Amino acid sequence: MKNLKLYHLSHTDLDGYCCQYISKKIYKDGFYFNANYGLEVKQQIDKILKLISQDGSKDIFFLITDLNLSIKEAKLIDDFVTKQNSLGFNIKLQLLDHHITGLKCSKQFSWYMLDEKASATKITYDYFKQNFTDFSTFCEVGFDDYVKAVNAVDIWLQDDKYFEFGKVLLTMISKSFEINDLMFDIQNRNYKFYLIEKSILFIDKKENNIKLDEEVYFLKKDYMKQDEKNDTFENTRATYITNMLTDDKDKLTVKYINYKGILTYNMGNISILANRFLTANADVDFFMDINRKGRVSLRSNDKLDVASLASLLSDGGGHKNAAGASFNDFRETSFYEDINSFVQNKLDAV
Numbered sequence: 001m002k003n004l005k006l007y008h009l010s011h012t013d014l015d016g017y018c019c020q021y022i023s024k025k026i027y028k029d030g031f032y033f034n035a036n037y038g039l040e041v042k043q044q045i046d047k048i049l050k051l052i053s054q055d056g057s058k059d060i061f062f063l064i065t066d067l068n069l070s071i072k073e074a075k076l077i078d079d080f081v082t083k084q085n086s087l088g089f090n091i092k093l094q095l096l097d098h099h100i101t102g103l104k105c106s107k108q109f110s111w112y113m114l115d116e117k118a119s120a121t122k123i124t125y126d127y128f129k130q131n132f133t134d135f136s137t138f139c140e141v142g143f144d145d146y147v148k149a150v151n152a153v154d155i156w157l158q159d160d161k162y163f164e165f166g167k168v169l170l171t172m173i174s175k176s177f178e179i180n181d182l183m184f185d186i187q188n189r190n191y192k193f194y195l196i197e198k199s200i201l202f203i204d205k206k207e208n209n210i211k212l213d214e215e216v217y218f219l220k221k222d223y224m225k226q227d228e229k230n231d232t233f234e235n236t237r238a239t240y241i242t243n244m245l246t247d248d249k250d251k252l253t254v255k256y257i258n259y260k261g262i263l264t265y266n267m268g269n270i271s272i273l274a275n276r277f278l279t280a281n282a283d284v285d286f287f288m289d290i291n292r293k294g295r296v297s298l299r300s301n302d303k304l305d306v307a308s309l310a311s312l313l314s315d316g317g318g319h320k321n322a323a324g325a326s327f328n329d330f331r332e333t334s335f336y337e338d339i340n341s342f343v344q345n346k347l348d349a350v
Contacts, residue, residue: 004061006030007048011066014173015154016120019065019190025138042052043334064095068102074109096123106197119154142203155172160228172216178237182265194223206346238276245277256347259285259304265339266291274299298323310350
């Protein structure tokens, strides 16, 4: 199985990311995807199936963890794999989950493994130990206990000795929103993998939950530091994100008349970030951020009156360098390209 190319879809919580942390020990160059329930799952499945169909290697391991599928979604995948394998592909399909809502699927599809009495991390850990005889050699000291902690908190075993440590892990990942997952999918996931890796070092410490809880702030800050200079957390984050936005500036660009702007999605609280970015990128005249509900924040550094622009866009308003608007017809999506097109059409119309 090691010779297969991995496509791994998982949930967007501690349990889901730990499943991917496990698979990455074997598949260093795997392709990773995450989704919450509903539309995101369908969109990511469609994306993965398209990528697999275009993959020249043909030897594929499609792994799904910590997500329960609908019968329709499972049949779509099953039919696709059957067809591709008949055309010369070698696709191994496996789902590892623990949500009882997937019971019907587990009875209908042989590749759908369901165990409601364990976390997906525990199921995935056991699966990899069983299928890769050398897997344990890739695991850190204390990783077995770490899996117990994730298992304890995910299925809420309050009497387990690792439960309190698991609670800190749960919060650590759920609040690791400093790097936007839609804008920077790979970087966001690597950030979470970093936090998981560093937190394993605390599993054997006395009062491990308290020690980790007190250290999370510094782990996050250290990850985003660009040099030895010490600064506030938000300034450090703003510089880190600015560098990533600058690298992707061309694909994030929107235009308003002769003004050049940058569009982000669901960043939130953009004042510090926008100022840092606009200062570092003199060729950009304004900064826009739109959230999942279609609310827009605009910032400028005296190059464009964003209050006037907000008013033209949707009767919004504010100040010359800081304003807001709202698009009632915006529809949430997992694809940035669709968001950029939506906003650009709005800018072209005013």
